[in-house]
Amino acid sequence: MLRAALNRLFGMLVVMALVVTVVFVIVRVTPGDPAAVMLGPDASAEDIEQLREKLGLNGTILEQFANYVAGVLRADFGQSIFLGQPVTQALMDRAEPTFFLTIFSLLIATVIALPVGILSAYWRGSMFDQAATALAMFAASVPSFWLGLLFIQFFAVHLGWFATSGYGGPGTTLFERLHYLVLPAFALGLVSSALITRFTRASMLDVLNDDYVRTARSKGMSEWRVVLKHALKNALIPILTVIGLTAALLISGAVVTETVFGLPGVGNLVVSAVLRRDYPVIQGALLVIAGLYVLVNFGIDMLYLLIDPRVRY
Amino acid sequence: MKRIVQVFASLTAVLWSATSLAIAEPATGGVIDVATIGEPPTLDPMASTADLVGIVTQHMFETLYTFDAEWGVTPLLAADMPQISADGLTYTIPLRAGVKFHDGNPMTSADVVASLERWMKVATRGKQAAETITGVEAVDDSTVKITLSKPFAPLLSLLSLNNAAAIIIPAANAAEEPLATFVGTGPYMLKERKPDQFIQLVRFDGYVSRDGEPDGYGGARKQYLDEIRFVPVPDPNTRVEGAVAGQFAYVDQLPVESFERVSGGKTEAILLKPFGWPVFVMNTKEGLNSDIRIRKAIQAALAPEDMLLAAFGSTDFFSVDGAMYPEGYAWHTEAGTEPYKPAGDTEAAAALLKEAGYDGSKPLRILTSRQYEFHYKMAQVAAEYLKAAGFQVQMDVVEWATLTKNRADPALWDIYITHSPFLPEPSLTGIMSDASPGWWVSDTKHAVLGAFNAEADPAKRVLLWADVQKAIYDEVPAYKVGNFNALAAQAPDLEGVAPAPWPYFWNAYFEKK
Numbered sequence: 001m002l003r004a005a006l007n008r009l010f011g012m013l014v015v016m017a018l019v020v021t022v023v024f025v026i027v028r029v030t031p032g033d034p035a036a037v038m039l040g041p042d043a044s045a046e047d048i049e050q051l052r053e054k055l056g057l058n059g060t061i062l063e064q065f066a067n068y069v070a071g072v073l074r075a076d077f078g079q080s081i082f083l084g085q086p087v088t089q090a091l092m093d094r095a096e097p098t099f100f101l102t103i104f105s106l107l108i109a110t111v112i113a114l115p116v117g118i119l120s121a122y123w124r125g126s127m128f129d130q131a132a133t134a135l136a137m138f139a140a141s142v143p144s145f146w147l148g149l150l151f152i153q154f155f156a157v158h159l160g161w162f163a164t165s166g167y168g169g170p171g172t173t174l175f176e177r178l179h180y181l182v183l184p185a186f187a188l189g190l191v192s193s194a195l196i197t198r199f200t201r202a203s204m205l206d207v208l209n210d211d212y213v214r215t216a217r218s219k220g221m222s223e224w225r226v227v228l229k230h231a232l233k234n235a236l237i238p239i240l241t242v243i244g245l246t247a248a249l250l251i252s253g254a255v256v257t258e259t260v261f262g263l264p265g266v267g268n269l270v271v272s273a274v275l276r277r278d279y280p281v282i283q284g285a286l287l288v289i290a291g292l293y294v295l296v297n298f299g300i301d302m303l304y305l306l307i308d309p310r311v312r313y
Numbered sequence: 314m315k316r317i318v319q320v321f322a323s324l325t326a327v328l329w330s331a332t333s334l335a336i337a338e339p340a341t342g343g344v345i346d347v348a349t350i351g352e353p354p355t356l357d358p359m360a361s362t363a364d365l366v367g368i369v370t371q372h373m374f375e376t377l378y379t380f381d382a383e384w385g386v387t388p389l390l391a392a393d394m395p396q397i398s399a400d401g402l403t404y405t406i407p408l409r410a411g412v413k414f415h416d417g418n419p420m421t422s423a424d425v426v427a428s429l430e431r432w433m434k435v436a437t438r439g440k441q442a443a444e445t446i447t448g449v450e451a452v453d454d455s456t457v458k459i460t461l462s463k464p465f466a467p468l469l470s471l472l473s474l475n476n477a478a479a480i481i482i483p484a485a486n487a488a489e490e491p492l493a494t495f496v497g498t499g500p501y502m503l504k505e506r507k508p509d510q511f512i513q514l515v516r517f518d519g520y521v522s523r524d525g526e527p528d529g530y531g532g533a534r535k536q537y538l539d540e541i542r543f544v545p546v547p548d549p550n551t552r553v554e555g556a557v558a559g560q561f562a563y564v565d566q567l568p569v570e571s572f573e574r575v576s577g578g579k580t581e582a583i584l585l586k587p588f589g590w591p592v593f594v595m596n597t598k599e600g601l602n603s604d605i606r607i608r609k610a611i612q613a614a615l616a617p618e619d620m621l622l623a624a625f626g627s628t629d630f631f632s633v634d635g636a637m638y639p640e641g642y643a644w645h646t647e648a649g650t651e652p653y654k655p656a657g658d659t660e661a662a663a664a665l666l667k668e669a670g671y672d673g674s675k676p677l678r679i680l681t682s683r684q685y686e687f688h689y690k691m692a693q694v695a696a697e698y699l700k701a702a703g704f705q706v707q708m709d710v711v712e713w714a715t716l717t718k719n720r721a722d723p724a725l726w727d728i729y730i731t732h733s734p735f736l737p738e739p740s741l742t743g744i745m746s747d748a749s750p751g752w753w754v755s756d757t758k759h760a761v762l763g764a765f766n767a768e769a770d771p772a773k774r775v776l777l778w779a780d781v782q783k784a785i786y787d788e789v790p791a792y793k794v795g796n797f798n799a800l801a802a803q804a805p806d807l808e809g810v811a812p813a814p815w816p817y818f819w820n821a822y823f824e825k826k
Contacts, residue, residue, distance in 0.1 A: 032714035036721070038354045040362030040476065041731060042741075043437045044748045045721045082354045083508050084491065093507070149550060157558040157578075164555040165546050169346065170505050170513045262546045264509040272352060272509060272547070277714050 008301055012294045019290040020072055024065055027282050033057075034081045034277040055081060057279075068283065077284030082276055087284035090269060097167055098258070098265035101181050101188065102250040108189025109196055110243060116193075117200025117239075121208060122227060132197065140194035145256040148187040152261075155183055165262030184261040188254050192246045199242040203235035210234070237307060241300055248296040251289070339822035344540040345562035345807065347818065348555050351547045352509050357492035358478040359436040364734070367476035368565070368815045369543050371530075372514050373415075374480035374497035377406060377425070378473040379530040382811070384642065384737040385771075386469045387531035389523070390420065390481055390498060392455075401464030401769050408455045413519040414483050415502040422451035427484035429459070435490065438477035441746070442468060464767040466774060470738030475530075475815055500536045500819045512543040527820045529811070537809065537822035556580045556802035564802040565816060568686070569630040572800055580802040585812040587632060587639050588799035589734040591624070591691060593679075593792040594744065598752035599723040601677055606669035608789035609652070611677075611728070613665055614702035616657030620694045621795045624687035632796045637739065637782050639796050643775055644739055649783030653793075662702035676707035680726035684713035688730040691794060720750040732797075734814035739778055740766055744791045753790030 035051035036043065052058050056067070071078055077087035085093075116136075120129040156164040168177040207213060208231050216226045255267035262268075266285060273281035349368065355361050358370040381387040388394060392407040412420040429449045432439035445465040452458050461468070472479045486494045495503045500522070501514035522533045544561065546552045553571040556564040559579025567575060567582075575582040595602040595611070602608050621631040635653025638644035677699060681692040689710065696706040709726065711719065719725045729750065736742060743749040745762060761780040768774045785791065803810060809820040 030715075031711065031718055033718040033721075034714075036717035037714050038361060039437060040354075040364075040366070041717070041733075042362035042477065042743055042749075044440075044746065045750070046748060047437050047440065048721060082352075084355075084493065085508075090508070094509075149554075152551065152554045156560075157554050160558065164558050164560050165548075165551045166544055166560075167510055169511055169542055169544075260548050260551055262544075262548065262551055264507065268509055275712070275714060276354060 004305060005302065008298050012298060015294055016287075016291060019287060020069065021065075023283055023286045023290075024068055027279055028061055028064070030277075032277040034279060037276045038082065072287065077287070078280035080273075080281045081278045083278075083281070087280050090281060091266065091285060091288055094264055094266045094269045096265075097177070097181065097263045098251065098254075098267065100178060101185055101254065101258070101263065101265060102247060104181055104185035105188035105192060105250050105254070106243070106247050108185055109192035109246065112189070112193040113196035114200055114239075117197045118204055118227065118232065120197070120201040121204030124205065129201075132201075136194040136197045138194075139190050140198075142191060143256070144187050144191045144254065145260045147191065148184060148257055148260045151183045151187055165260075167262070167264050180261070180263070184254070184257050184263060188250065188257050192250070196239065196242055196246065200235070200239050203238045204231060207231045207235045233307075237304060240303060240307070244296050244300040244303075248293045251292050251296070339535075339537050339808065340825055341537050341539075341822075343538050343823045344542065345538055345804075345818060345821065346542050346544050346560070347816075348546040348552050348561040348564040349543050350545070350549075350552075350566050352545045353512075355491065356495050356503070356506070356512075357435075358476060358480050359432055359439065360477075360491060362437050362477045364476060364815060367474075367478065368817075369512055370478075370480075370497075371475040371499070371815060371817055372501040372541060372819060373495060373499045373503055374478065374482065375499050376473055376475070376479050377408075377481065378469055379475075380473055380737050381531040382529035384529070386473050386737075387528065389473075389531060390425075395459075395469070397769060401466075401767070402461045404459040404461070404468065405452065406457045406459065408457065409521075409523075410455060411521050412498050413521065414498055415496045415517055415519075416483065417519060418483060420481060420498055421454050422457050424484045424487075425457045425481055426451050427487035428481045429457075429479060431482075431487040432479045436477040436479070438471050438474060438741070439479060442471045464769060466766050466769050467738050467740045470741060473737070474741070500534045501541055504540075509545055511545075514541045514543075515539065527809075530813075530817065534819040535809070535822070536819060538818065541818050559804065561802075562804040562807050563810065563816065563818070567800040567802060569798065569800045570626055572629070575800070575802050578802075579805075581805050583801045583803050583812055584630075585799040585801065585814065587735070587796035588814060589732050590637075590796055591621075591687065591730065591732040591794040593695070593728050593730055593794065594720075594751040595753075595790055595792070596723055596727050596729075596751060597754070597788075597790055600727050601671070601675060602727045604669055605788060606665055607671060607677075610662045610665035610669060610671070610702060610704075611699065612652050612786075612789045612792055613654065613658045614662035614698050614704070615695055615792060615794075616655070616698050617653070617794045618655040619657075619698070620691040621797070623694045624690040625797055630798045630800075634796050635786075635793060637742075637785065637793060638735055642735060643771075644778050646775075646779045646782060648779035649786035652786055657698050659698065659701050662699075666703045671703065673703060673705045676705045678707045678709055678725070678727045680709045680711070680716060680719060680729040682711055682713045682716045682730075684716075685732065687797070688732070692730055723750075723752065739781065744785070745781075751790055753788070755784075755788055757784050757788060758790075 035048045039047055079086055080090050083090050116132050120132045123129050152164050156162045162183050163180055167180050213231050216230045255271055258265045258267035259271050270285045353366045353369050356370055358366055358374055375390050377391040378386050379389040390409055392409045395404040395406045397404055426449050433443035445461045445463055447462050448460040450458050483496055500517055500520045502517045504515045505513040516536045516539055525532050527533050549568050552564050553567055555561050556575050557578030572582055595608050597603055618633050625631040633655045635650035636645055636647055679692050681688050683689045699706050720729045744751055744753050747754045761784045765777040765781050768777055806824045807821055808824050809822050
């Protein structure tokens with residue numbers, strides 16, 4: 001177990017080094033200029049050049065890369081060009097809505113997907129299975145931002161139950177802020193549930209006809225005990241994987257959903273940083289997101305070891 | 314009996330005037346949420362020409378002068394209009410007494426001098442003014458003198474604008490670069506900023522307003538509201554839904570096609586008519602458009618009526634107008650606009666192209682973006698008219714940050730598309746600067762613009778502006794497509810907000826119910 005963990009940790013370091021390099025290169029070769037965005041439409045080329053100099057954007061790419069890597073090694077992602085605060089602080093400020101949005105969406109997705117997937121597999125070919133499959137296909141095909149706009153129109157504009165966008169004004173409590181997450185969490189959760197439903201169904205179908213399930217039934221166990229205790233436990237590995245990857249995707253900030261609902265989360269931060277060419281924020285945020293992906297994958301791998309002792313790395 | 318009648322009459326008069334006052338003076342209090350198009354890139358209004366920066370920060374910071382309802386320059390922190398020497402080289406500006414900064418300190422001439430020096434060093438418009446300013450000095454505690462190397466009429470407008478603005482800040486903060494202490498003299502002061510969530514401004518109790526009545530950005534500034542919160546809502550569809558649901562007291566910059574939907578919602582649709590003008594800027598420095606004959610062919614080929622219809626959908630939201638300033642502005646003139654043809658003139662354009670020897674081997678590159686969908690729609694229609702005249706057209710559609718970078722390189726484009734509100738001072742328009750992308754430089758330009766900028770008499774300047782407009786049409790450094798309107802939305806019980814290109818809320822109040 002320890003050796004497997006160390007192997008995985010080494011792999012993580014290699015991946016992160018690659019991420020640092022690739023992100024830096026992509027950001028720098030993308031056209032656009034933070035100085036021009038900062039100074040506005042009427043700024044002269046001279047002004048833009050002066051600001052670039054001040055921001056340290058006129059050095060060679062190698063110099064800039066060396067500075068950036070030195071910063072990353074000190075866990076210093078630099079200072080946001082536009083926000084006037086360190087990138088780490090900007091990310092921490094945005095963590096709350098993204099964190100809760102992830103938890104709620106994942107909860108909604110899992111609560112819907114697990115029972116539906118299990119029942120679909122159990123009643124394979126039934127009306128329920130066909131309806132669940134059709135709905136899952138529909139949910140998987142619907143972009144979450146479109147669903148979000150529909151929710152805004154119906155629940156916020158028509159019924160007036162929720163705000164159309166935002167995350168509360170000054171002085172709002174955490175509970176009040178969470179109210180702003182209901183619609184985006186359902187928009188994301190419903191879409192995410194489709195994938196988990198399909199994986200749960202497929203995974204359960206794989207195990208429901210296995211020998212040990214037959215043996216359990218022949219022992220006279222109740223049907224639900226057979227399904228939930230024996231079959232589900234063995235079907236969990238692929239389900240956990242997809243739940244984990246969905247979580248990683250959501251942690252990275254449901255970019256479009258956060259933008260549509262005006263949530264000041266990590267996804268929104270990345271979008272606005274890209275549009276403004278706030279290089280330090282783009283680099284820092286993508287690095288953290290990649291780090292979270294790698295960590296989630298590491299966690300899933302370790303869970304495999306715990307769930308199934310036969311797994312070896 | 315007579316005495317009783319007198320007392321009764323006096324009492325009635327007192328009660329009547331008290332009631333009138335109560336009716337006339339709106340109630341104080343209330344908080345408004347204003348939905349904006351995004352998070353401003355900075356809260357230092359000197360550091361950016363972006364409209365959004367000006368919209369937010371004009372509540373916190375003030376300039377020596379500003380614009381009245383007729384777009385004339387009017388004093389704000391200055392006590393009066395400046396005394397200008399006969400040779401136009403010295404501006405002596407008296408300052409208002411009793412003005413305080415948000416930190417409680419009084420504003421003095423030392424603060425003004427330090428602020429203007431920072432403005433000349435940091436701000437795009439300040440640097441423009443610095444080319445003619447030879448000195449800024451404090452005459453005494455309440456008077457400042459600006460000395461110029463040559464007469465420069467746009468100076469007062471430059472001192473009045475709210476972006477790249479000549480704001481007055483405490484001398485102690487003037488050395489900050491970037492500005493980190495947001496202390497101004499405005500009616501509202503910054504309480505809290507959570508980027509991408511809100512900017513919270515609260516009433517500044519030490520504010521001393523000018524006397525009189527509100528007059529555009531000038532005159533008295535009332536502080537009826539307790540708080541103004543600017544909330545970034547970057548997605549236009551979400552802004553529309555926010556307006557329909559009545560979530561915000563004011564929603565800025567809505568797509569005009571949402572007019573009907575917004576009108577049927579809980580806020581009222583507000584049209585700012587006209588708001589600004591879309592413009593095709595020509596690259597006069599390099600490539601195809603360095604040949605004036607090609608530029609004239611483009612001018613003839615374009616059909617603004619169709620372009621505007623495609624961009625804005627209905628004549629309710631645009632007007633086909635070649636004059637650089639629409640009717641209602643002092644600068645309005647039709648001088649030189651004959652080449653502006655609403656339906657285009659393809660034959661004339663083809664003839665001009667032939668005369669220029671254009672063989673179609675080199676594409677005309679139009680640099681545009683979908684950040685503003687109407688730019689892109691206009692470009693699509695323009696491309697078809699240009700092709701009909703014989704041009705080979707290449708559309709370079711990039712996102713806005715790339716456009717702002719690429720337009721600075723003359724090797725990358727022939728036309729780029731942008732838009733502008735009608736600036737109160739014509740010489741502040743981008744093409745008037747030799748260094749602005751497009752790089753329009755000519756003897757005619759320098760002669761007419763030089764005369765316009767040197768003339769201090771407003772009436773004479775209006776006449777001289779006609780010459781500048783004529784030069785624009787003669788040399789085609791840019792093509793003004795027409796006028797377009799802007800759509801915003803406002804809560805039905807919110808009063809005191811005048812439609813303006815940079816909306817302001819210091820005179821806003823909630824109607825009593």
